[in-house]
Amino acid sequence: MEFSSKAFKEGNCQGQKVVHGEIMPLVLQPPEPNKGDLESLLFALKENKDWFEQMIIKNSAVLLRGYNVEKAEDFNEILEVFGWDDIRYVGPAPRTHVYKRVWTANEGPLSEFIYYHHEMVLNDTNSMRGRGWEDTFGTSDRAEAERRAKALGMELEWQPNGAVKAILGPHYLTKVFDGRKGRKMWFNTVVGMHGKEYSSAMMADGTELPENVVKEMWRNH
Structure with missing residues (x-):
């Protein structure tokens, strides 16, 4: 499955590797300089939810870069788009x-x-x-x-x-x-x-x- 999306532009980052023939992580950036705000990102994810999840499976990891995500509330909004189960951590690591x-x-x-x-x-x-x-x-x-x-x-x-x-x-x-x-x-x-x-x-x-x-x-x- 080749990269194909008008909602994102493929980028790169330090440390990328080829794993099982696929780049990991896949870096996704705004398609245009004026599309890096949170609202544009949320809209792009909602409109391309199935495709985005396929990219996670295909590339094992997806890294969003160049978006105006400044606080925890913004990050949570991104997670809520997908409706994934809220799996709480159980283990020894201290987390807040x-x-x-x-x-x-x-x-x-x-x-x-x-x-x-x-x-x-x-x-x-x-x-x-x-x-x-x-x-x-x-x-x-x-x-x-x-x-x-x-x-x-x-x-x-x-x-x-x-x-x-x-x-x-x-x-x-x-x-x-x-x-x-x-x-x-x-x-x-x-x-x-x-x-x-x-x-x-x-x-x-x-x-x-x-x-x-x-x-x-x-x-x-």
């Missing part, structure tokens, strides 16, 4: 809610290494590197926290000190998503969780993952 669908990315200390992972994979919510269970699940009620955890495929084990152990899985290492060209995607937190005191990844039978296997995954991913 800014406005409706807009959150900060990660406010953890710079000393913490962010390992290779898929953003939609859930991991242990009892990590000392991140948030407590009340913040993670958005409730101070244990029964409600358990209900929300179950909906995400997690089991909670309450500890004597009031903390909680979250059990997720077992999971396959990769996942194939519908409509994504049948490509396998890395979909787990094995590398980052292995050998941690407060969060650990294990085999489905509860045994430890061989260290050489984890190192091989580090090398390949």
Whole structure:
């Protein structure tokens, strides 16, 4: 599928790569200098919604450049155009809610290494590197926290000190998503969780993952 749209002009950015024969990310700019305001962008997205979503699948990522998007409220309006599910983050990274669908990315200390992972994979919510269970699940009620955890495929084990152990899985290492060209995607937190005191990844039978296997995954991913 070649790039074809009168509503956008294709651009470029530093760090673009060719992945499976496609440029990633696809950079979209205003077609004319006077079309960079927020209203023009929202109109273009609404009129070309299906095409835009096809470009996301085709190129794996789309970067909008040259538009007058100045604040969180503007960014949220762009997200609302597509009507995507509002999937709230559940995990250890400290994040701050800014406005409706807009959150900060990660406010953890710079000393913490962010390992290779898929953003939609859930991991242990009892990590000392991140948030407590009340913040993670958005409730101070244990029964409600358990209900929300179950909906995400997690089991909670309450500890004597009031903390909680979250059990997720077992999971396959990769996942194939519908409509994504049948490509396998890395979909787990094995590398980052292995050998941690407060969060650990294990085999489905509860045994430890061989260290050489984890190192091989580090090398390949």
